[in-house]
Amino acid sequence: MKKLLFLLFFPVGIMSAQETLQLSEGQNSPSASLEDVAWIAGHWQGEAFGGMAEEIWSNPMGGSMMFVFRLVADNEVSFYEVGHIQEVDDSIILQLKHFDKNLRGWEEKNETVDFRLVKIERNKAYFEGFTIEKVSEDQINMWVLIESKDSAKEVLFAYKRM
Template sequence: MRRLLFLLLMGTGIVSAQKTMQLSEGQESPSASLKEVAWIEGSWSGEAFGGTAEEIWSAPLGDSMMFVFRLVNDNKVSFYEVGHIQQLENSLILQLKHFDGNLKGWEDKIETIDFKLVKLEKNKVYFEGLTMELVDKNHMNVYVLIEENGEAEEILFAYSKKP
């Protein structure tokens, strides 16, 4: 499967997409707490990239909410992500690492993909290049700005909460 790389653009406002945002140059992340994004907790699944995408999020604990993600195509894991939303001083950051189906890391062992907080609304959180919105108690949309072959595209992951 082709590798997906998250695009972290240095720009202002909304970047070639309708749902994701970027911090302006010199702009700092706003104040926020994990309590304000605790609605993300749960087990979510949906279709993406021709397969099944699944995310499992923990409740806030120890200044973080951890998650795991997997994409399954043709009954085989295409890739995993492991990460967290971390309380960092008075704001939040989403950090993750990618792994192939055999748990071989994509990033160097000390490298993470970081998404700084841009804006927070009730039931919606904007990180740089990644937006999460609670549609209702059983549905969540995640929009991710992805770069592939020099092209940027916003991808929707429409999740349903698993019982």
């Protein structure tokens, strides 16, 4: 899948259990609102690839929750992401764009990496290839499905609240 090949997250750990889901052919996203995922808001950090991964998520406002991500390794930014979870058609979608350390975009100008909602639970949101789980008030886990030509693996990001 094109969207997952562009996604370059750096792993904290590789999981063997299935944590990410996909929509079936022709299946629509379930009804959901930003209130269902408002628990994501906050400033989160975790170690990744010898550096520090950081995400800052806003509270819901104006039909979206925005976020920024950066990976800092060897005291230098490796890359950034900017994105949001947005309310669309009685559901939500996670969209993002990648940027290098000099803010040059990886995706084409009008392209985003999109993760449609598959399933929503009280403390877990399953987007296509991307799952976010509230472990406690001070910890969230994010699993990302990374695909290459020959394999696919889920990568875990274990974040703590700052």
